[in-house]
Amino acid sequence: MTAVEPAEAASGPPPRHRIELAALQGTWRHELALFRRYWRSQSFASMFEPTFMMLAFGYGFGSLMAVIGDYRYLDFVGTGMVGTAALFTSVFPGMFNAYIRRVFQHTYDAMLATPLDVHELVTGEVTWIAAKSSVYGCAPLIVAMAFGLDPSAGMLLVPLIVFVTALGFGLLGMWTSTIVPSINSFDYVITGVVTPLFLVAGTFFPISALPGWVHVAAQFNPLLHCVELVRHAVFGVRPLADAGHFGVLLLFAALMWVLAVRGMRRRLIG
Amino acid sequence: MTTARSLAGASSSPSGGGGPAIALRGVVKRFGGLAAVDGLDLEVPAGICLGLLGPNGAGKSTTMRMLTAQALADEGTIEVLGHPIPRESKRARAQMGVVPQQDNLDEELTARENLEVFARLYRVPRAGRRAAVDAALALAHLTGRQHTRVDDLSGGMRRRLLIARGLVHRPRLVLLDEPTVGLDPQLRAELWGLIDALRAGGTTVLMSTHYIEEAERLADECALMSHGRVTARGTPADLIARHAGSSVVEHYGPPERLAEVESLARAAGLPTRRTGPSVSVLRAESIPDSLADALGPDGVRRAANLEDVFVVLTGEQVD
Ligand SMILES: Nc1ncnc2c1ncn2[C@@H]1O[C@H](COP(=O)(O)OP(=O)(O)O)[C@@H](O)[C@H]1O
Ligand SMILES: [Mg+2]
Numbered sequence: 305m306t307a308v309e310p311a312e313a314a315s316g317p318p319p320r321h322r323i324e325l326a327a328l329q330g331t332w333r334h335e336l337a338l339f340r341r342y343w344r345s346q347s348f349a350s351m352f353e354p355t356f357m358m359l360a361f362g363y364g365f366g367s368l369m370a371v372i373g374d375y376r377y378l379d380f381v382g383t384g385m386v387g388t389a390a391l392f393t394s395v396f397p398g399m400f401n402a403y404i405r406r407v408f409q410h411t412y413d414a415m416l417a418t419p420l421d422v423h424e425l426v427t428g429e430v431t432w433i434a435a436k437s438s439v440y441g442c443a444p445l446i447v448a449m450a451f452g453l454d455p456s457a458g459m460l461l462v463p464l465i466v467f468v469t470a471l472g473f474g475l476l477g478m479w480t481s482t483i484v485p486s487i488n489s490f491d492y493v494i495t496g497v498v499t500p501l502f503l504v505a506g507t508f509f510p511i512s513a514l515p516g517w518v519h520v521a522a523q524f525n526p527l528l529h530c531v532e533l534v535r536h537a538v539f540g541v542r543p544l545a546d547a548g549h550f551g552v553l554l555l556f557a558a559l560m561w562v563l564a565v566r567g568m569r570r571r572l573i574g
Numbered sequence: 575m576t577t578a579r580s581l582a583g584a585s586s587s588p589s590g591g592g593g594p595a596i597a598l599r600g601v602v603k604r605f606g607g608l609a610a611v612d613g614l615d616l617e618v619p620a621g622i623c624l625g626l627l628g629p630n631g632a633g634k635s636t637t638m639r640m641l642t643a644q645a646l647a648d649e650g651t652i653e654v655l656g657h658p659i660p661r662e663s664k665r666a667r668a669q670m671g672v673v674p675q676q677d678n679l680d681e682e683l684t685a686r687e688n689l690e691v692f693a694r695l696y697r698v699p700r701a702g703r704r705a706a707v708d709a710a711l712a713l714a715h716l717t718g719r720q721h722t723r724v725d726d727l728s729g730g731m732r733r734r735l736l737i738a739r740g741l742v743h744r745p746r747l748v749l750l751d752e753p754t755v756g757l758d759p760q761l762r763a764e765l766w767g768l769i770d771a772l773r774a775g776g777t778t779v780l781m782s783t784h785y786i787e788e789a790e791r792l793a794d795e796c797a798l799m800s801h802g803r804v805t806a807r808g809t810p811a812d813l814i815a816r817h818a819g820s821s822v823v824e825h826y827g828p829p830e831r832l833a834e835v836e837s838l839a840r841a842a843g844l845p846t847r848r849t850g851p852s853v854s855v856l857r858a859e860s861i862p863d864s865l866a867d868a869l870g871p872d873g874v875r876r877a878a879n880l881e882d883v884f885v886v887l888t889g890e891q892v893d
Contacts, residue, residue, distance in 0.1 A: 330695035334680070337687045410678035414739075417642045417672035418695035419664045574605075574636075574645035 323427055327420045331428025334415070339436075350393060350440035354385050355447045361508060372510055375539070382448025383538050384507030386441050386462060387469070387531035393437040394430075394470035395498055398477020399490055402429065402568070406481070412572055422572055423565045426478060430564070434470035441466030445538070458537040465537060468553045469530040475560030482567030506531050526556040593656055595620040595747050595778040596641065601650035603636050603802075610636040612802030614650070620746075623769070623779040625793030627786065627880075629888055633802040634782035635675050638751045641780075642667055655747055668697060671740030675751040675782075677732055679724045685735050686711065686720040689742050696743035706742050713768065714738035730761040737768060748772060750781040754788060766791055786881045796880070800888045810880050817886055818845070818878035819857030825873045826852045838868050847885045856882055 339346075361381050372380045405411040415425060442462055449455060480493050504511060504518060505527035511519055522528050529549040536546050596618035603611040611633040618624045626634050639645035641654055643663035652659040654666040679688055689707045698706045711717045714734035716727075724732060733753070740748060753769065754762040762785075769792055773779050783789055789796050790810050798806040798813070806813055814820075825835045832853045839846045842865045845856040855861065858875060 326697050327695075330691070330697070333694040334691045337683050337691055338680075341682065409680065410676060411680055413644070413674070413676075414678040414680075414692075415695060416644055417667060417674070417740075418692065419668040419697060420695055421664060572644070574639060 323424055324419075327424040328428040328431065330418065330420055331415070331425060332432055334411075335429070335432040346436075347440070350389065351443045351447075354389060354444035357385060358382060358444070358447050358451060375535075376452075378451050379448065379453050379539075380510075380535075381508060382444055382451065382453050383535045384505075384531050385444035385448075386466060386534045387505055387527050388502055388507050389441045389444055390437055390466040390469040390530055391473050391498070391502055391527055393440045394433050394472075394474035395477040397433050397436075398430065398474040399481050399493065400477075400487075401433075402478040402481040403484070403487055403490075406568075406571060407487070412568075416572060422569045426475070426561070426565050426568055430471055430474040430478065430561075433474040434467045437470035437474070438463040438467040441470070453538075456538055458539075458541060461537040462534055465530060465533045465550075465553075468550070468557060469526065472526050472553060472557040472560050475557060475564040479560060479564040479567050482564070482571045501525055501527050504528070526553055529553055592620075594618055594653075595655055596780060597651075597653040598637070598640075599651050601637075601640065601647045601652060603633070603640060603645060604648050609802055611640070611647070614799075614803050616797055616804055618778060618780055620778050621776055622794040623773040623781060623792055625789035625796040626780060626782040626799055627784065627789045627793075627796050627884060628782070628799030629784055632784075632799040632888075634784075634799055635751055637799075638672070638674075638749050638780070638782060641749060642670070642672055668743075669745055670747040670749060671743065671745035673737050673740040673748065673750045673753055675755065677736055679732060679736055679739070681725040682723065684721050684723050685714075685716050685727065685731075688724060688735065688739060692739050693742050698743050706744070710738040710742040713741065730757065730764070733757060733761065733765065734768070737765065741772070745777065747778045747780070750779060752782055752784070754783075754785065762788070786879070786884055790880045798884065798887050805887050806883070813883045814878050814880060816883075817856075818882035819859055820878055821858040821875055822854045822856050822878045822882055823858040823861070823869070823873035823875050824849075824852045824854045825869065827872070835869060838865060845886050847882060849885075854882065856886065 358378070358381060370377055375383075406413075412425060416422065420428075445453070445459060445462060480490070480497075484490060484493065504514065504522045505525050506522075507527075511522045511528065514522070529552045533546055533549045533553075536542050536549075594617045596616065598614050598616045601611055601614040602609060614633070614637065616626075616637075626637070628634050636645055640647050640652060641659065643660035646660055654663075655669055657663070657666040659666060680691070683691070686707060689710050690703070693703045693706050693710075708717070711720050714731075714737065716731060716735060716738070719727065719731060724735065727735065737750070737753065740750075750769065754765050757765070766788070769779065769781065773792065773794075779792075781788075781792060793810065795807065795809050796813060797804045806817060808816065825832065827835075832848070835853045835855065836846050836848075839853075839855040842862065844858075844861065844865075847854050847856065855869070855873070856878060858873075858878075861869070
């Protein structure tokens with residue numbers, strides 16, 4: 305907020321994409337206050353869900369098809385589940401928190417009366433979500449290690465991969481929260497969008513097992529790129545391919561940011 | 575109310591140097607086909623409490639929301655604390671406190687946490703944040719309940735917290751949108767004390783209300799708003815003198831009698847208003863003797879008040 309604009313621009317729209325750290329810190333402070341209250345239940349769910357899934361899938365399928373391609377099935381699922389954790393811990397808070405705080409609690413309305421603009425609100429909310437996801441996203445890896453996955457230096461990249469993935473999906477959730485007519489409509493989004501994303505990403509079985517056209521369509525699923533990146537980080541980086549995967553995730557996040565900010569602005573500024 | 579005063583005492587002259595705290599010129603805001611604000615001109619000088627008085631639907635809340643750029647005007651120009659809106663809205667918002675009509679506290683957090691979050695959002699420097707939160711709690715008389723979750727606070731406590739939240743950063747300008755709507759008379763009086771102290775501390779206050787008594791008690795000046803524009807403006811005494819005269823005569827009686835009084839007064843060019851079982855003739859001091867004889871001796875004389883002005887100018891009844 306340093307440049308003084310010419311007077312004729314005075315009534316025009318406010319500058320759109322400047323993001324002030326102080327504004328983000330305000331939203332993080334709000335999240336922190338809530339997190340202090342809910343971290344126990346949230347953390348419990350994020351740790352134990354992958355554990356149960358791993359047990360179920362590991363002992364269910366694992367004994368039948370012990371190897372997928374070059375991977376042990378348990379290693380395949382453990383790394384795949386990092387992707388599902390990244391998806392679920394971002395898209396759901398993105399949808400529900402944004403909807404509840406905007407429509408039911410009017411928290412966003414209150415916050416926007418302070419020196420905080422809509423694009424900063426969206427950015428603050430999603431960076432918090434993604435930071436949490438990047439922690440919770442590691443839970444399946446830790447569980448997998450307990451099931452015999454070998455630790456590797458590349459694993460240190462996983463939080464970053466999950467962070468960028470969660471940015472995109474958190475923003476997807478926030479964007480859909482500005483589209484749905486009521487909170488119950490999220491059922492359609494979950495069944496029609498989130499579940500297919502989660503199933504066709506090579507998390508629990510390789511997509512090569514699916515028909516050709518699904519294989520092609522899956523390339524447009526950001527979660528697939530996340531899962532690929534995670535597997536490569538854990539089992540061996542492939543620089544060129546991985547730069548591509550990472551680029552897709554960044555592009556997805558950028559696109560979702562534009563859509564989420566636009567949707568929220570439409571809903572919050574009359 | 576020393577805490578209120580110290581909290582409010584941060585006022586200094588506006589950055590434009592003596593300009594008005596708020597200036598709206600020719601502002602229009604439409605929702606679909608409806609012009610909620612329809613050519614509004616309004617200036618609020620720094621340091622006063624201006625009562626924005628108008629019936630429900632007059633456009634008071636919409637006006638408030640435009641001042642924080644949470645609603646964007648279709649036409650006209652808006653300046654708040656010397657900053658053009660919405661262009662420099664953020665800088666204006668940093669120095670203003672907003673108390674919305676609709677309670678939007680975070681119910682899942684405690685009173686203190688709500689204030690801590692907003693101290694941060696309003697960018698109170700770290701060193702002063704704790705003291706700012708303590709002062710706001712004291713102002714709202716909630717120090718003893720600071721660790722109670724908002725959904726466990728009573729309606730009156732929530733209102734006080736809502737006001738305190740808008741004051742936590744010692745704003746130069748405070749927007750109060752119907753601050754006491756729906757509260758019982760005792761709680762209302764309590765909040766009036768709080769608002770009064772704020773004004774006494776030099777903070778500029780724009781307060782919307784449809785309670786005449788509230789405007790009369792708290793406002794240095796009133797702007798009467800109706801159908802999206804200001805129809806009259808002045809000190810309460812000013813407005814009364816101009817639109818209702820100094821005294822009013824109330825006549826009681828059966829409907830035929832009331833109708834008769836009405837037509838007699840109107841014929842003499844005097845404004846009237848109906849209040850349930852009575853008709854009031856305004857500007858009673860200028861009733862000519864001939865009319866006084868015709869009206870008869872059954873009238874009860876009283877001083878004119880702001881309510882008379884409100885009813886005459888807006889055509890609305892008061893609740
Ligand atoms: N977001 C909105 N969409 C459509 N109409 C609105 C909206 N906000 C306010 N209005 C309408 O604008 C008019 C003025 O409303 P408001 O500013 O809330 O009045 P007041 O606060 O004086 O009661 C009303 O007729 C109201 O229904
Ligand atoms: Mg209103």
